[in-house]
Amino acid sequence: MSTAPESRAARPSRDEVRRALLDAAAQVFARRGIDSASLDDVAAAAGFTKGAVYSNFGSKDGLVAALVDDRVTAYLDLGLGAVSDLDAPFDGRIQALGDQLTTAFDAQRDWTLLFLEMWQRAVRSGRTDSAFLQRRRELQASITTAIEHHFGAAGAALPMPAGELATLLMALSNGLAIERHADPSSVPDDLLGRVLTLIIGGTPPSE
Known part of the structure; x- marks a missing residue:
C-alpha cells in the first residue's frame, strides 16, 4: 500500500x-x-x-537600527495602549500607564540591558545622528503629543510643558526599570504609577 x-x-x-x-x-x-x-x-x-x-x-548597523526602531515602537504602543480609554478617570489612566510599564520591566529585562548598551554607545560616539538618538527624539515627540491630547481631553492644566513631562516620563521609566532589576524589592509594583500621578495627575477644573 x-x-x-x-x-x-x-x-x-x-x-x-x-x-x-x-x-x-x-x-x-x-x-x-x-x-x-x-x-x-x-x-x-x-x-x-x-x-x-x-x-x-x-549589515550589523542595519540590524541595530531596525532593532532600535522595533523596540521604541513597541514601547510607544505599550504606553498609548495603557491610556487609550478616554472615558476612564484621568488619574486612573496615569496609574494604569505606570503599572503597565512596570509590568513590561519584568517581562522585558533584556530590553533594559539593551537600552543601556545602546545609550552607552550613542553617548560615547558623540554622534547626534545615530539611529538610537533619532528614535529617542521621535519617541519623545510622540509622547509629548499624547500628553497634550490626554490633558486636553480631560480639561486638565499641564503642570509643566508637555515636552518636559515626556522627558520626565522616559527618565522615570528607565531609571525605575534599572533599580527594579538591581533590587526588585526597592520598586513596588505601583510606584511608577503613584509617582506619575503625583507629578502629572492634573485635576480637571470644577464645574
Whole structure:
C-alpha cells in the first residue's frame, strides 16, 4: 500500500524570519554587548544562517537600527495602549500607564540591558545622528503629543510643558526599570504609577 509523501514543513515568511532575528538580536546584544556579539551569534540564536541577517538588514548597523526602531515602537504602543480609554478617570489612566510599564520591566529585562548598551554607545560616539538618538527624539515627540491630547481631553492644566513631562516620563521609566532589576524589592509594583500621578495627575477644573 503506497503512502503519500510527507509534506514539507512550510518555510517561514520573510516577516517571520525578520521577527525571529530581531528577537534574537535583542537577547544576544543585551547579554553579550553589541560590539562583542557577532551576526553569526544572532543568526544561530534565531535558527538561521548569517545570510538571513544580511538579506533582511544588510549589515550589523542595519540590524541595530531596525532593532532600535522595533523596540521604541513597541514601547510607544505599550504606553498609548495603557491610556487609550478616554472615558476612564484621568488619574486612573496615569496609574494604569505606570503599572503597565512596570509590568513590561519584568517581562522585558533584556530590553533594559539593551537600552543601556545602546545609550552607552550613542553617548560615547558623540554622534547626534545615530539611529538610537533619532528614535529617542521621535519617541519623545510622540509622547509629548499624547500628553497634550490626554490633558486636553480631560480639561486638565499641564503642570509643566508637555515636552518636559515626556522627558520626565522616559527618565522615570528607565531609571525605575534599572533599580527594579538591581533590587526588585526597592520598586513596588505601583510606584511608577503613584509617582506619575503625583507629578502629572492634573485635576480637571470644577464645574
